[in-house]
Amino acid sequence: MSNSSPLTVGSKLENRYEIVRELGQGGFGRTYLARDINRYLEPCVLKEFAPQIQGANELQKAEELFEREASVLYKLQHSQIPNFRELLRSQLNGKQSLFLVQDYIEGESYAQILKQRCLSEAEVVELQRQILPVLEYIHSQGVVHRDISPENLMLRNADKMPVLIDFGGVKKAATTAVYKATGRALVTLLGKEGYAPPEQIRQGKAFPSSDLYALAVTVLVLLSGKEPKELYDNSKAVWCWRQYISLSPELGRILDKCLAYRASDRYQSAREVLQLLPTVTNANPQPIVNPNPPPVTAGNPNISQMQTLNFVGRSWKTNVTQVIANVGKTIVNLPVKKLWGDKFLVNSLKVSAVVVVGVGAWNFAQAGLLKLPTKISFPNLPNLPNLPNDDATLSKTELERQAEIMRRSKALGVRNFYPQVDRLFYAKYPQLKGRALTEKPEDAKYRQRWCDIAEELLEQLERENSI
Structure with a gap:
């Protein structure tokens, strides 16, 4: 802390700067709000530099180095940086002090x-x-x-x-x-x-x-x-x-x-x-904060790799364990009942959030982007063929890309976004004949191209929305 005594309210420094109040203090001195008498009492800030050293030679060397740095700041000219006005020397209580004079930001x-x-x-x-x-x-x-x-x-x-x-x-x-x-x-x-x-x-x-x-x-x-x-x-x-x-x-x-x-x-x-930087349209002034997050579990300890869930023939399976590791959301008990006859059967799972990432109108995004209730009812859908029961999983990058597509489409409030992407995708690749994409390596290029089309559509919609 500086050994110098604080300047009193109403006192004048070098017959120019009238002290209004002390703003704060630190290791090299104090900071004051003042009024510049020579500039129609315009408010300014005085930052004191009063190092704890003795001797004229030592102080002179200190001043030279300090002035060199101050000259750099003086050259900065930006509307969001306070203007650096001058470097002021003054005798206070028999000791010489330096002050940086800057604009005051109200x-x-x-x-x-x-x-x-x-x-x-x-x-x-x-x-x-x-x-x-x-x-x-x-x-x-x-x-x-x-x-x-x-x-x-x-x-x-x-x-x-x-x-x-x-x-x-x-x-x-x-x-x-x-x-x-x-x-x-x-x-x-x-x-x-x-x-x-x-x-x-x-x-x-x-x-x-x-x-x-x-x-x-x-x-x-x-x-x-x-x-x-x-x-x-x-x-x-x-x-x-x-x-x-x-x-x-x-x-x-x-x-x-x-x-x-x-x-x-x-x-x-x-x-x-x-x-x-992403485009964010969250109007909520408060963040989602959980000061005491519960531990994240992988569900049934007897299952080394969590079961996966498929929705609607056009879908890519998402490994739940991978999603939990990537996101770590609050656990929710999600009893999933037998769906559409014997073709979709999943036992009750305890998961972070079920994520179904895929091509089709019933895509869901990465955990945390959708608030899932403890009970889910599904619309009547036609019987669809079972998907292959393989152990393939999507990469973290692909999961995150799908999640970002969902986030952006939700932010825009676009209805039937995924069916629009489907139509564009299958029109571009008629050789697929509308077949469902899987997580298998041979479909990787098509999954990427589906995402490309989705992102192009989002960019177009975002541009239209900003006009």
Whole structure:
């Protein structure tokens, strides 16, 4: 903590900045809200740099390094970054201090918003769409923020845009300045605990992917209302956020990659993430959160591989155990009765959610996208031939692709989407004569082409919907 005394309300710094109130304090000094007398009392922020070192020579060296970093911030010109106005020297209580003068952002931080409510998936996706271009810009200028967190993201009142504040690069410069001036390292956290990635905490290194890591943690915190340490399993060194948050598979994959332990395993640019962000139309302001998730079981312990369920001749069987491993939803008892004579018979199963992924009007998607009741009634359907009883299963990638198709079609509210895809598919491949597709390897190419057609139709419908 700085040894300097706080500036009093109403006092003037260098006969220009009138102190309104103290905003906060940290290891290098205090931050104040002030009014610029020379600019018609325009509000601004004063950030103090008062390192605990003695001697004119040492302080001069510290100032030089600090000014060098401040000059970098001064060059940043972006509507979602507070303008850096000047570096101000001032004598306080017989000691010289440095102040960074920046624009004041009127609004509330996302940490303050989080005290009122959690954000929905749609809201955090929109937040990323708005803040990733800011990261792309600063990274192109050779600057890494180093300290992204809900506290350092402001929602500006004027236009409801997120603003990135409090660059940790200044803290790094200050730490380096003290070390070079005195030969003694000043212990400080470059980035908040839980938000900063391993290379930043342990080695003091930061890359563009380090900011993406911190942003991903911020997103999870805003969704769940939990601290990072609650979303991370130290004993296994893995993020366990899926125990508390339900997200679309696409956004989940993006966050997982951003949170990779090694910087080289993450996305290397904000542009990459921006281009992959899903379209989410969830109007619910609250996330689906289960603070005490029940354990996931595989059902009958006497069955090494869970039975599979087939619906309507045109379907691909989905191995329930695989779905449970991939998704891990809350268990629901699902007694499935004998269907359509002796042709469809499945005993009562205890499953995460039954997933039937397939080509045809009665497709279902990956577990968790449909809320299944404990009892299910089915419409009258014609007798259909039994599907081959093989042990083939779909890959995780194929399951996730099917789940994403279902999610997007549900978000659009399209009626009879799957029959439309069927018609397009069988018109393109008349040689199949409308036969059902199976999970067998020989049908893999046709399953992929069915998904291609489904995605093309979704893109067309999404474009029409956005007009």
